[in-house]
Amino acid sequence: QITLKESGPKELKPTQTLTLTCTFSGFSLSTSGVGMGWIRQPPGKALEYLALIYWDDDKRYSPALKSRLTITKDPSKNQVVLAMTNMDPVDTATYYCVHSGPYSSSFEYWGQGTLVTVSS
Amino acid sequence: SYELIQPPSVSVSPGQTASITCSGNKLRDKDASWYQQKPGQSPVLVMYQDDKRPSGIPERFSGAHSGNTAILTISGAQAMDDADYYCQAWDSNSEMFGGGTKLTVL
Numbered sequence: 001q002i003t004l005k006e007s008g009p010k011e012l013k014p015t016q017t018l019t020l021t022c023t024f025s026g027f028s029l030s031t032s033g034v035g036m037g038w039i040r041q042p043p044g045k046a047l048e049y050l051a052l053i054y055w056d057d058d059k060r061y062s063p064a065l066k067s068r069l070t071i072t073k074d075p076s077k078n079q080v081v082l083a084m085t086n087m088d089p090v091d092t093a094t095y096y097c098v099h100s101g102p103y104s105s106s107f108e109y110w111g112q113g114t115l116v117t118v119s120s
Numbered sequence: 121s122y123e124l125i126q127p128p129s130v131s132v133s134p135g136q137t138a139s140i141t142c143s144g145n146k147l148r149d150k151d152a153s154w155y156q157q158k159p160g161q162s163p164v165l166v167m168y169q170d171d172k173r174p175s176g177i178p179e180r181f182s183g184a185h186s187g188n189t190a191i192l193t194i195s196g197a198q199a200m201d202d203a204d205y206y207c208q209a210w211d212s213n214s215e216m217f218g219g220g221t222k223l224t225v226l
Contacts, residue, residue, distance in 0.1 A: 037215075046206065046217060046218070047157075047206050047220070048217065049214060049215040060215075062214055096162060096163075105150075105169075105209070105210050105215075106151075106153035106169075107155075107163075107208075108165045108174060110163055110164075113162055
């Protein structure tokens, strides 16, 4: 059974850096073709892709946010970490951790999401 | 920039068929996925590779792809299908989501 759980700060001030951790179980991020990533959703708005990291450390970022994002993995800890710099109130959103199966272009497993609020 | 266009809303009567479209340039060359999201919940994958249903998704959900348009069809819609639906596809090195469609079953 695959499970994903996000953790990190609930509130941030503008210009701060957000660091989110996804702790997972039920699969190995060392398995060929497997990827994990982050998707966010501002309140009442659509889903927005942020970043993906694959078993071979290949990384894919949203072109619009690439300069602010860093995604890393630690398979030994079953964790994936997303850092997002220079946070702004418009970055207030629920951030989801997602799993992409071997060589899949879809996300079958999602975490419960964590709401991050950016406010001064 | 690449965009996936969905109608903001679709309404259907219980038992009838609802179709939700997703359009985008060059979508004909890509696999589309669909997600269902109910209020306060995480999205659920209901269709992948255009027309494949994950385990546990009812047979009333089906998918198709015609040219630059992907289509999610719900045959015999039920009250439980009332939700937001998002399409998703790859563009270059980035995933893209459509703006979402609110399906109302009433």
